[in-house]
Amino acid sequence: MRPLPLPHAGCALFFDFDGTLADLAPTPDSVRVADGLPDLLARLAAPLAGAVAIVSGRPIGELDAHLQPLRLPAAGVHGAERRGADGQWRRLAVPDLAPALAVLQVLCERQPALRLERKPGALALHYRQAPQLEDECLTAMGVAMGRVEGMALQRGKMVVELKPRHAGKGHAVRAFLGERPFRHRRPWFFGDDVTDESAFEAVLALGGVAVKVGDGDTLAPHRLADPAALHGWLRAAVAALAP
Template sequence: MPLPNHAYDFSVDALFLDFDNTLVDLAPRPESVLVPPGLITSLQRLQRAAGGALAIVSGRPLEQIDHFLAPLRLPAAGVHGVERRSADGCMTQLPVPSIERLLAHLNPLVAQHAGLLLEVKRGALALHYRRAPELEQACVQAMTAALRHEAGFALLRGKMVVEAKAADADKGSAIAAFMQEPPFIGRRPVFIGDDSTDEAGFAWVQSGGGLGIKVGPGDSLAHARIASAAAVRTMLAQVLQ
C-alpha cells in the first residue's frame, strides 16, 4: 500500500534504515556511491529528535557505513547483523564461518570477467554483476556450487548481487537486538529498505506491530511503499519540519 500520512512519529517510533538504494542511490560499484548534500545533517537531526532511536541496518561492513556518513557514528548493524554497534558504542560480533574455500571457488570466475566484483566481508562474500548483468545466471550458479558443501552460510540474492552470508545473521535479528536496548526499547520499530535482503527486517518489525516500508517496485512483505531513495530523503527531511 502507499506510504500512509504521518507514517513516522518521533514520540513513539524507532527508525531503522537500510543504506544502499534507501539513503543513497545505487552506483556501478559499492565504493562509488555518493552521499547527497544534506543527508548527514538530516540524519543527525533525526537522531536527535528521536532521542537517539535511529540506526542503520545494512549489508555493508560498519567501517564503510562510518566512512560514508562521517563524522556521524550512528548505532548500526553491518553485514546483515554480523557486526553491530549499539547506541552506547558497544560492539557485538557474531561468530562466522571461514570464507577461504568460497574465495578459492569464486576467484577464477571473477578473474575471467572484468565486469564482476567479489566483495569480501567478515564472514560473507558478495558477487556483484551490475556491470555485467548478462552474467547473472553464471554468478548464481557459481555461488550455489560454492556453497554446496559449506556449512554455516545462506545464499542471499539482491539487486545485481548474489551473496553468501552467515546463516545465523539477518536484519530482523539485528533490529530485534536493538529493540532490547535503550533508547529503542518500548518504541514501535519502523524499517525502511529496498531489497530482498530487507525482507527479514520487514517480517520482524511487522510481527510486533511495527511498520515495514519498501523502497521501489517488487514483491515484498512490507505494509507500505515509497518510490525511491530520493523520495526517502525527501520524506526524512519533511518529518523534521
C-alpha cells in the same frame, strides 16, 4: 499502498543504506551520499533519544565513512556485525572462507566484468556490469557455499552473497529493540531490496511500520518512490518532531 504517516516521539527508525538512503550506483565504491544527509539523520535522532540505526549489507566501517562525522548505531553485513548505541560491537562467529573465496576468484578471473567483494565474514559477487552472468554467479556461489559450514546465500539487486546463516536484518532489528534507546518503541524499517523483507516481517509482527523504497513486490504496506522521496519525508519528520 497506504499513505505514509510521520513518526512520533515513541518510534525507533531503522534504515537500509544502498537504494534507500543513497541511490544505487554501478559499484559499491561509487555510491554518493546526498549533501546534508548526515546532518538530517542527526537532527532526526535527537528528538528520538538516539533511536535511529542503519541496518545494511555493507560493513559498518563503510557506513561510517559515507555518513561521517555521524556514527549511528549500525548493523553491517546483514547483521553479522552490530554496533549498539552504547558503542559495543557484537559479531557472529564465521568459518574460514578461504575455500569459498578460491571458487569465486576462479570465476572472476574468467569473467572480469564481475566484482568480488570481501566483507567481514561474508563474500559478495556483484554482476551489475554483466547481468547475463546471473546464472553462472548463482552456480558458483552454490559451489562456494558447499565448501564451508554455517553459511547461506543472500540474493539482492544484481548481487549474490555468502553470509552467516544466522545473520539477517530481521534478527538485527530485534536485537536493537532489546537495547536502549530502542526498547519499548514502535519500530519502523525503510528498505529497497529483497534483503530487507525479513526486517519488514519483523517490524510488522511487532506492530511497526514497513516502508519499501522503489519498485518491486514487498510485504511493506507503505512505499516511497526513491531515496529523494525518503529525504523529503525525513525533512518532514524532523519538522514534526521538533519541540
